[in-house]
Amino acid sequence: MNQPQRVEHQLTDKGYVPVYTTTVVEQPWADYTATDHQVWATLFERQQQVLVGRASDEFLHQQRAMGMAPDRIPKFDELNAVLRKATGWELIGVEGLLPELTFFEHLANRRFPVTWWIRKPEQLDYLAEPDLFHDLFGHVPLLMNPVFADYMQAYGRGGVKAHAIGPDALVNLTRLYWYTVEFGLIRQPDGLRIYGSGIVSSKSESIHCLESAAPNRIGFDLERIMRTRYRIDTFQKTYFVIDSYEQLMEATRPDFTPIYARLAAQESFPAGSVQPGDSIFQRGTGEGWLDGGDV
Numbered sequence: 001m002n003q004p005q006r007v008e009h010q011l012t013d014k015g016y017v018p019v020y021t022t023t024v025v026e027q028p029w030a031d032y033t034a035t036d037h038q039v040w041a042t043l044f045e046r047q048q049q050v051l052v053g054r055a056s057d058e059f060l061h062q063q064r065a066m067g068m069a070p071d072r073i074p075k076f077d078e079l080n081a082v083l084r085k086a087t088g089w090e091l092i093g094v095e096g097l098l099p100e101l102t103f104f105e106h107l108a109n110r111r112f113p114v115t116w117w118i119r120k121p122e123q124l125d126y127l128a129e130p131d132l133f134h135d136l137f138g139h140v141p142l143l144m145n146p147v148f149a150d151y152m153q154a155y156g157r158g159g160v161k162a163h164a165i166g167p168d169a170l171v172n173l174t175r176l177y178w179y180t181v182e183f184g185l186i187r188q189p190d191g192l193r194i195y196g197s198g199i200v201s202s203k204s205e206s207i208h209c210l211e212s213a214a215p216n217r218i219g220f221d222l223e224r225i226m227r228t229r230y231r232i233d234t235f236q237k238t239y240f241v242i243d244s245y246e247q248l249m250e251a252t253r254p255d256f257t258p259i260y261a262r263l264a265a266q267e268s269f270p271a272g273s274v275q276p277g278d279s280i281f282q283r284g285t286g287e288g289w290l291d292g293g294d295v
């Protein structure tokens, strides 16, 4: 497979930042090399072992239901046939990160952008940006769940609205995505389980988020989450726990406009803080935390 078309990087006052591409691309399935398929197989099989007893029942059930397998990189067309029938979602191929508004508009129309290229063997354990494995293995299974599928579309619509309101609203909303879709935990009768895509696509964080004494684990609270900063360079310092996908959908149904207005007058919370009123599953020790770097 030829090198993924790298987005150019522009030199700005924040240093080199990737210039996003908005093009939708066909999945070049015939161009994937044996190495690409091997990377998929290795990551898939490794995560399957780690996620038994750690990922949410619904995540594991839907992944099986849609026939996702380790033997080769799945074909978007084949997954789309199943996905469209289940919840009306479809996957589109993209180069990588999209401008926020473009991303929100896709979600608002039940289109999930999936990066067409997969990481190199030497990037197995860490990647700075989402690749096909993160997007496909991590995000797609729960799009088969009707309630979560509705939540993701509502999030997209909320993103288009927040984009029109302003940058602070976008920051508040992105935190909600981060602490649910990417790094969310869910409570099951048999214990806490993972549903966040950023966790399920990472072996080390799948273990850390449930078993380490370092992080806080706190019950879902919408405005608390929208006020809480997060990390993009380390394990999360705090994980938020929902009781059900229905809870997530119901809690985010109201109009956020007054919430954005209220939050604009309040300071944000550090990623590792515990606040009065928190429903605490675990107050973390903070062991190994790096200072600075909260977004």
Ligand SMILES: C[C@H](O)[C@H](O)[C@H]1CNc2nc(N)[nH]c(=O)c2N1
Pocket (backbone or CB within 6 Å): 094, 096, 097, 098, 099, 100, 103, 113, 114, 130, 174, 177
């Ligand atoms: C919404 C929020 O800004 C978030 O970082 C978006 C930006 N663009 C994206 N673009 C793609 N392709 N995939 C993503 O997950 C995101 N996340």
Ligand SMILES: N[C@@H](Cc1ccccc1)C(=O)O
Pocket (backbone or CB within 6 Å): 151, 154, 155, 157, 158, 159, 161, 162, 176, 252, 253, 254, 255, 256, 257
């Ligand atoms: N209800 C939110 C939209 C939203 C829905 C679901 C998740 C996140 C945001 C709003 O009015 O902006």
Ligand SMILES: [Fe+2]
Pocket (backbone or CB within 6 Å): 130, 134, 135, 139, 182, 197, 198
């Ligand atoms: Fe993601």
